[in-house]
Amino acid sequence: MESIIYNFFNVEVMIRARYLLWLGLQVTLKLAFLSLLLAILVGLFLAVLRNLRIPLLNALIIIYVDLFRALPTIVLFMLVYFTWPYFGISLPRYWSAVVALTINGGAYFEEIFRAGIESIDKGQTEASRALGLSFTQTMFSVILPQAVRVVLPPATSNALELIKTTVLASVIALPELMKQAQQAHGSLANPTPLIMAALIFLVLLWPLVRLTGYLERRFAK
C-alpha cells in the first residue's frame, strides 16, 4: 500500500511536476478546442454539400469520409507530420496535430450531421421551398434547428472522443499533457506524474461521459 502511495501519489513529486503538467494541460486544451471547432465546421460543411446531391461531389466526400474513418488516427498523425515535409510543407508539431485531428474529426462529424439532416422529413424541405425560402434559408431556419436534436447525442460523444484523441499528439512529441507527464516521469524517476495526468483527464472528461449518457437517454427514439 505504501508502495502505491510512494509511486503513484507522491506528494513531493506532484509539487515538483505541477508546472510542467500545467503547461501540458494548456496545450491539450488549446489543441482540443481548436481542432474540435474546425472538425465541426468541416463536418457541417461537407454534410451540407452532400445534401446538394451532386454526384461527383458526393463521390469525393464519400471517399474522404470512408478513408479517414477507416484509417487509424495515429497513422494519420504520422503521415501528416513525417511525410508532408517531403511535399515541401513543413508544419510545426502543433499544427500537424490540428490538421490530423481536423481531418479525422471532420469525417466523423460529417456522418453525424448527414444523419441529422437526412432524419428530417423530406416534407419539411418541400414545405419551406414551396413557401419561397431559398436553399440556404431552408437549411438554416428549418432543417438545421430540427437536426440539432438528432445530432446532439452522437456529436457530444464524438467531441469526447476527439478530446481523448489529442493525446496522440504526444507521439509526434508535442508537449501536451501526456508528453509532459512522461517527461516528468523520466526526469523524476517516479510515475506519479503519469497518474496525475490520468486523473486530470478523468476530471476533464468524466463530466462529458456522463453528459453523453444523459443526452443519449433523453433523445433516444
Add this chain to the structure above:
Amino acid sequence: MSKVLVEIDNLHKYFGKDEVLKGINMSIRVQDVVCLLGPSGAGKSTLLRCINRLEEPTSGHIYIDGEEITGHGVDLNYMRSEIGMVFQHFNLFPHLNALENCTLALIKVRKMRKKEAEERAIDVLRQVGLENKANTKPKELSGGQQQRVAIARALSMNPKLMLFDEPTSALDPELIGEVLDTMIDLAEQGMTMIVVTHEMGFARKAATRVSVLDQGLIIEDNTPDKVFDAPEHPRTKEFLSKIL
C-alpha cells in the same frame, strides 16, 4: 369432494405503505374454475401473482398441492414449472417461433430431448388449434393467436394449475372469442383454473366459483349464479350494477 389444490392462508401484501391484500383466505379444489372479479385496484392481479410468487407475499402462507410455496428453501423453479401462467400482454418470446416458445422450458427445465419436446409442443398447439402456425414468429400472429400460443406454452409443461391474468384485456374485441373458447375447452377438460377477468359471460358459463375482491379483501365467494343474480355484499351489488 376433490382434494384442495391451492390453499391461501391469511395472505397480506404491502407495496411500500400501501396494503393491497389485507388478509386473503381461499381454498381451491382440483377442477375448480375460479374467476376473480372486482373493481380496479382491488388486488386481483396481485393475488394471482402471489400464487406463483411473481409478487412476494409480505406475510401469510400459500400451499400448492400440500407444499408451501412461500416456505423457506423451497424449489421455486420446480414449483413454478407445475403452475401455468397466461399474461395480459402474452409475453411470448419474440425471437423464437411458436414451437420454440413451447419447447424452451420443456428442454431446459424438464430436460426433455428436442424431439420429444417438439412432439409435446405440436400436441398442445393442436389443442389450441394452431399447429399449422408452429414455425411462425409471434409478430406475424394476431393478438388472439398469440394468446392461444401463450396458453399452449403454459400447457406444454403439463401444469396442475393454470393462472390467467386478464387474458383478453389487451385484445381487440373480435379476437376475444377465440381465446375464451380455448379457455372454456380447458375448463371442460378438467383443468384447475384461476382467472382474473372482466368477461362476465365467460364467468357465468365456465366458472365453478366467483370470488369478488374489493380493497384487498374477498367480499363475496359463491357460485356464478348466486353472485350475479343474488349478490349479498352491498359493494358487490354496486360493482355489478356498474358493469352489467
Add this chain to the structure above:
Amino acid sequence: MNFRDLFHYFFNFKFFIITLPDLLRGLVVTVEIAALSLTLGFVLGLVLAVIRVTLKHSGTAGVLRILNFPLVVYIDVLRAIPPLVTLIVVYYALPFINITIPRFWAAVLTFVVILSAFAEEIFRATIEAIDRGQIEAARSLGLSYLQSMAYVVIPQAFKIALPPLTSRMIAVTKDVSLASVIGVADLLKKARAAQSLYANPTPLFSAALLFTLFFLPLVRLSMYIEKKLAE
C-alpha cells in the same frame, strides 16, 4: 516536385516490395492483439453487465450492492481516460508497484478492459430495455434466473446492442496501433522502423494502405449492420 520525385519518395515500388514481408508480420501482430482484445473484451463486458443488472434488480441486502460502486468506477474511469494514457500507465507505471507485464499482454489487457467498459454500458442498457414481462414469463415456466437471462433476455438484447457495439469494437481495433508506442512490433512500429532505416516514407504509406484495406470493409460492414437492424 515532379511526378518522378513523387514516385521515388512515396510510392517507391522497390521499397514497397522490400518492406512488405516485414510489414505483413507486423500486421499479423496487430490482428492478434485485435482478435484477443475484441473477444475477451466483449465477453467481459457481457459478464459485467449481467452482474450489474442482477445487483441492481435483485433487491439483495446492502452487502452485495456495495459491489456496484467499484464497478461503476471501473466503467466510468476506463471510458473517460484516453486509451493511450491507460496503456502507458499499465506498461510504465505498474512496474513501480511490482506488476510487470510484457508489452504484448499489456496492450491486450488495456484494450480488453477498455472495451469491456464500453460493452458493459451498451449491454446493460439493452438488457434493461427488455420488457419485464419477458422475464416474468420465463420464470413462471420454471426457468431459473440465469436460464431466463441466457435464453430469453440476452438474445433479444443482443440484437439491439449489435450496432453500437460493432462501431465501438472497430474503434478499439483502430486503437490497437497505439501499442506501437510502447514498442510492440505491430504494423505501425514496423512501418516507422522501416521509414527511419530507409529514410523514405513509402513504408508509412504502405502501412496506411494496408490499414485502409483492412478497415474499410469493416467500417462498411458495421454501417450495413446498423442499417439492417434499424429495420
